[in-house]
Amino acid sequence: MVVLVVFLVFLLIQPGISQSNDHDNNTNIHLQSFCGSIAPIHPTNFIKNRNSTLAELRKQLMNEGVLSARAQDLSAGDTVYAAAQCRNYLSKDQCVACFDAGVSVLVKCTAGNGAYTLFDNCFIRYEDFADFYNNPNVVQDGTGTPSSRCGDQSASQPITTFQGVVDDLLTDIRDATPKASNFYVALTREIASDNATVYAIGQCDGNKIPCQNCMNAAYNELNNCLPRTEGWFFDMGCFARYSTTPFFNNNQTTDITSVLKGHSSEVPIIVGTIAGIALFFTIIVMWLVYRKRKKAKEIEQEDLKGAVHYNYKDLQLATNNFGEENILGKGGFGEVFKATLDDNNVVAVKKLHVQHARVKEEFENEVKLISDVHHRNLLRLLGWSSEGSDLLLVLEYMPNGSLDRFLWGSERGTLDWNQRYEIIFGIARGLAHLHNEFHVKIIHRDIKSNNILLTDDFKPKIADFGLARFLPEDETHVSTKFAGTLGYTAPEYALQGVLSDKVDTYSFGVVSLEIISGRRSTEVKSDISSSDYLLEDAWKSYEKKTHMKFIDVTLDLNQHQQEHVMKIIEIALLCTQSPASKRPTMSEVVLMLQDGQSLGKRELTRPTDVHNHERRIHIGSLKNSIVADNVCKNPKQILEANEKLRSERGMPK
Template sequence: MPLPPRLRRLNLAGNNFSGPVPDAFLASATLRYLDLSFNGLSGPLRIPPPLANSSTPPCAALTHLRLAGNLVVDQIPGEIAQCRSLRVLDLSRNVLEGPIPPGLGRLTALSVLDVSRNSLTDRIPVELANCRELTVLVLTNLTASPGEQPEFNAFLGGLPAEVLAIRALEVLWAPRANLDGRLPLSRNGTCGLRVVNLGQNYIAGAVPRWFGECQDLAFLDLSSNSLEGSVPTGLMIGCLTYLNVSGNSLSGPLLSSEKSKCSSRLIGDDTVMQYYDELVDNTLIGNSFGSELGGNASVALHDFSNNRFDGTLPSLTLSLHGNYSYGLWLNGNMFNTTLSTGFFGFCNDATGIAVNLSSNQLSGSLDMLSSCITIRSFDGGYNNFSGSVPAGIGGLHLLRSLVLRGNNLTGQIPGQFGDLAALKVLDLSRNYLSGSIPLHLADASHLEVLRFDHNRLSGSIPSSFSELTQLTILDVSFNNLSGDIPNLRHPVDCGFFIGNSLLQQCFGTNASLPPTEPISSSKGAKRWGGQMTKFKSLMVILVAATTAVISFLLVILFFVCERRKRAKISNMRTKVVVTFTDAPPELTYENLIRATSNFSIQNLIGTGGFGATYKAELAPGFLVAVKRLAMGRFQGLQQFDAEIRTLGRIRHRNLVTLIGYHIGESDTFLIYNYLSGGNLETFIHEMGSRKVTWTEVHKIAVDVAQALAFLHCSCTPRIIHRDIKPSNFLLDEHLNAYLSDFGLARLIEVTQTHATTDVAGTFGYVAPEYATTCRVSDKADVYSFGVVLLELMSGKRSLDPSFSQFGNGFTIVSWGRMLVQEDNTSEFFSQGLLDTARKDRLTEMLKIALSCTSESVAVRPSMRQVAAKLKQLGHER
């Protein structure tokens, strides 16, 4: 049904509409604004062709297209470039796969492009640089709330320098996008960037100096990459609300900054402001330091942790406007100076301060800490601080957490700590403190954690600690304490009191019993003894009766709970098929049983450690593969259900599609799309009877590598397959390769049932460290992939009978290494490869496979690196 001819704006967001995106909506010649976000729309996105006798596409007037939060599948259609007036294109939170179409570069009016939380792959098209008005580019987004669509985009290569140089670009958001390469060291034209998030990628090289020319830059996240060198001197650190370069290899001194004149240019576009607020605020509020700063939404963070910075501590001056709290992370570096008043200069600029200096080489006293009256959290653990703990810290009334563990502090614990009404965490462990624990410390009524272990404290533990209602950890182990353990309000770990030979024995929860009152005379003692005898007899009777009643009630409760549990499981195991996509009505339990002839051997198409797979034709032309899991009796039904639902959301062009599943009393099976090309094991076995070309082998190798790289790098949680072998790769009629059985080892684990030996891998493909230690990592998958690649190049099996001439234990890995050492690699490759590819290209692929099968785990490349190298082989001329 067509839309009204004059309709300009249609907003149907946040409903429960299902089915495909209606053609009529995108065929309207007048509709300008279309918002169908957060419904249940599914199927591929179709752009209607131009009407007959018209060169103007129907969607030419559309300026806003929002489809976020649906179940749209397949690729982003290149025809969307026909909607030439588009300013906002939001396709986030769907199940789209494949590349970003280069044709989007023809949308010259495009201002916002959000494709995050899909399953996109391939390179970022350089053609996007033609979108001169592009202001917001969101490629990935990790700030998802619980229950929301996770991020599965995993791009190849680096971010094109031309895209990064778009003058209008203000928000660039691409954390954990699988990007590599280097950032361009030069940039033409003015920089309008306000927000840049490239954290958790594989970007190498130096931090570009031109970031200092971005006058409006307020948010910069380059964390967890492979960056080297120093922080650019021109970067206006004091103007950045968020600066995170942690987890790199940056080095040298961290230079001090002067007070800067920050940009006062306001964000004019409402859409840009919306993205700015949502992305930045979620990152700031969700950061770990938020709680340490009292949950204040107006916060700033500069994180330089876990690098190689050395020398003196920087003197950072902030130039931010308004009231805000400030976190400074310098931990995990090699700073080797003392604390100075210059370092704490930022304390005059913020209303709340959190500082982490742990794991450096700092020395000297902590006296300067008392000058920062707005500090809320300070971690100076694992340094070389010496002298006494300054009593002046007792004047820091905003202090919530103080961690000074692992230093060389001496003297006594200042009693002034009891004046800190906000104090929750006090950790002075692993120092050389002496004297007694101050009684006044119990006046800090909000204390939750007290750690004084591994010191030289003496005397008793103040009994007033029993009045601290929020105290959950009191660790005084390995001191010289004596006397009683107070009755604490929370369960006690007796390990917190060991190493004190004169301390009363710990009895666990509510550690000690109250002492018996002293007896003043023998007559009183006799009378008391008689009363105690009668009292004990009465207590024995009461305890016996109470025990019998409680046991009876527990038995009844057990049977009631067990009955309810069985009823619940029975309800869950009805004959229902749960699907993850719009499935045809033929996909029912009864039809699956009928189509497989009740799992008859005549329909069997494969077996493995996880079970058998059957072919089922539910309707003419509608074929599925049904994997019947050999998992016995379930012990973890709810965990299994949660795991399989997680796997059902995973989409990638080189993974078989999990359509649905069934959990039953007698049968549990998974339903996949059927692939007609058989498996890779059959393909390799038949290589001797037909010549397989370089193009075919290279395509399969890249497909297989990309599938594994996606599981290792882009899934949440990451998935390690653990049974990589040719039979677990399926082919379609065009020889596109798909990885199957991903995540099934994890499913087996959560059911807590016996698993076959195939779950731990198949002999000939198992990495040596996995076979000997049972410790598995993603590098075990890399090893197995290397074996599969060797088979694919040679047409031989991992344990081919022809290897028997070389002795026991000789495998395809040994054969490949031997031929490389003898410079006789031509003997390794199948005849079809030798006829269709240069020898140097084949030898390079062989070396890639052998690097994957290195016995040293550290030497093996990651699957992301392997996929990139294999793809590069296809580009070489």
């Protein structure tokens, strides 16, 4: 630990360590950095884990020939994952020097749970989630926006010649990098008229398709820099650069002849004589057939903003023909099956049950939207399939299943308070991302405990966001316009159809109370003297300061934890107030949940529950009926919905 502290102090007092290749101009140019804005749960412990991962990365890069490294520290629940990558033309010492320069920037990021820094010679990133290991395009907190930078000087005359040479060079970089075995290419071009040489590289961290997409973007952006003599492009998945100033040695170039199979601009086009008209047409026909087959295969495996289009039969095989033994769960959307793909990856396949008109078009539009959502607390969409009326989603597989299993199911009592708090905090962060941090506001509308899945280390991931329009009517739904579950849904939405992001805030408050109490929202307290549902009981416990009676009996809390729970109960009650304008936004909730944050001056009023004595709705699960009694507000709407539901299902009035 002492060595680590000395190492970091050394970096802080030398923030711009330069390094040289065989060229004096090859210094570490700082291009871009980002410090995350979402605070870790325990900042001191997170910083400690971050520093240990950075030290481990440096240790790996000290080995000869190692130009990329990964490390992680999972101590005390404040997980940190980190990765570093140097350009392939660097020596060991040059790579470490660039890394040290990067760390001197990153150690100044003390408030957020993720950060990255980019130099022309290296890149370092750390996060509290591991997704970016396997998909460098996964972004959080606003990170990952593609960016480019152009030099200040323009090429000398003739500019047209310079632009033509650089365009050919960038074309080869674009085409060859995704095909190179290590996703790295370094090339040079001579400009005879100017007695100059242009140097360029392309480098990816990922598989062929993301690399190709990234390099296409790099080519377009760098062409916009012309006729300036240098340019840089950066995205989470790739890096590209050109310059008339040498930044690697001439003997470090890549032979791309075999990579591009003779189509490089360095290889002259050999024009052969075609012997006979018949041979000519044969070649044309064969080429057309080949292109058609290749195009069909590309469409089948098309990368739809990160989600792969799977073949239906492959998923059918992977789930053993959607066999009962593979069912992970059932819900309003349909069944979820465990599937093992050809590469032995285990995924979850959700088979949607829908009967809407134009549903396939809606489905594909929705997939395009949710496949672009990446967050540590949102379940990732890996792929999709649509064949006729069979609509399938391929999702991350969560071995621990859903949260309700750990609250009142088979694993009840296994979650301690720290784990429960992190689950509450994670749900809040996921919802804040859907509401405010994604380019389109997404309202979940059906937040409940069995829509919260848990990773191996009990981190929460929200499922089924973006799919509410596909939810069919069943015994838990008042009308076709309503897509939610009674007991979790805000009164203004359940009774009046008024939808806003505050509907999710209400549901979050209810789920938080379930996590604290270990009780279902629709469960009446077992005490014979009480007929209160969860929300009503939470309010009374808060009012009377008897919250210990509300907390799950399986929790063994010390004094500090009891005070912490009291604060979370208060936040949950804030989230369940009516009207909706009294509820905080989920971004405000995230701030409230952080350690040391004050709730501020907020008036806390009695929450409104659609189950309480003023608005009591009973769901008859056996007969699929809805009965309203003692309804003081909107009785006509509830009764009409009840009558409509019975009529549609052929039930007696």
